[in-house]
Amino acid sequence: MTDNKEVEIKSLSRKSLSKQVIDEIINLLMTGQLKPGDRIPSEHELMEICDVSRPVIREALTSLEVMGIVNRKTRHGTFFSEKIGSKPFSMMLALSAGDVISIIETRVALELGLVTLAAEKITDEELELIRENIEEMRNLPTNDSSDVDMRFHKIIAHSARNPLFEGIIDALQKFHQNILEQIPLENRNLEDTLSYHVDIFKALEKRDPVEAYIAMYRHLDFVRKKALKRLEINK
Structure with missing residues (x-):
């Protein structure tokens, strides 16, 4: 697993912020910047990269977790799932x-x-x-x-x-x-x-x-x- 990788996410408009954050996080996988099992940037890092508030980031992460795309581990961070289920x-x-x-x-x-x-x-x-x-x-x-x-x-x-x-x-x-x-x-x-x-x-x-x-x-x-x-x- 990889920690603290430098990633690039384009800045977002104010429209559908949570959905756009979801799209950009998934894009980290699509572009190969991160791989299954890798830790994604922290909430604070995502706030700075995406220029959105903490509630928006948390809403996006919660949606991704419900879909089984990420796993949040207490005190360790949020990781892409090793294998996406159904x-x-x-x-x-x-x-x-x-x-x-x-x-x-x-x-x-x-x-x-x-x-x-x-x-x-x-x-x-x-x-x-x-x-x-x-x-x-x-x-x-x-x-x-x-x-x-x-x-x-x-x-x-x-x-x-x-x-x-x-x-x-x-x-x-x-x-x-x-x-x-x-x-x-x-x-x-x-x-x-x-x-x-x-x-x-x-x-x-x-x-x-x-x-x-x-x-x-x-x-x-x-x-x-x-x-x-x-x-x-x-x-």
């Missing part, structure tokens, strides 16, 4: 909760990329987890496969081994799951879902990114159309 993306999704189509499309776009990476990186152990997941779905007593389905997609997402995606996919899945729960159990076709999962598994087993992409697209397109049809009914 909080920032969860907040973005919460603000977009009414835009169901965008949430569905975001999941489709993200998971199509993830499954191609997974096809290149997935381990035999992870393939076995997917195989067990499919068997669990096959033996479900009802059409409610929500939990098993979420675990299936989570195994694939994490097998892509990209830490930037990990914080995003968990939050996105939770929001998307809330949408799917609006579909009555009698309208959920477990047999179709199982068939799509088997196709995805076979493509991953062959380590074939293109086939995995196609299989995942067919699955997610099926889910998307069903969700959108249900939303139309509920209007």
Whole structure:
């Protein structure tokens, strides 16, 4: 970790001071002046650099802490998090909760990329987890496969081994799951879902990114159309 690094932050206007301070602190990471785990300037230093009052600085730091971007340690200072979790993306999704189509499309776009990476990186152990997941779905007593389905997609997402995606996919899945729960159990076709999962598994087993992409697209397109049809009914 680095203490007392000299950093440059441009002076701010009086408009939206707290937000501008947040932007400038995040910019320290974006420009590489500071790195994850580094200590950021003290409140007093930020007051001087940004030419704003202590309440403005504290408001900005509190917002960054809530988002999980910084950690404040008593008597040691404020540090950038070593790893940004799902909080920032969860907040973005919460603000977009009414835009169901965008949430569905975001999941489709993200998971199509993830499954191609997974096809290149997935381990035999992870393939076995997917195989067990499919068997669990096959033996479900009802059409409610929500939990098993979420675990299936989570195994694939994490097998892509990209830490930037990990914080995003968990939050996105939770929001998307809330949408799917609006579909009555009698309208959920477990047999179709199982068939799509088997196709995805076979493509991953062959380590074939293109086939995995196609299989995942067919699955997610099926889910998307069903969700959108249900939303139309509920209007």
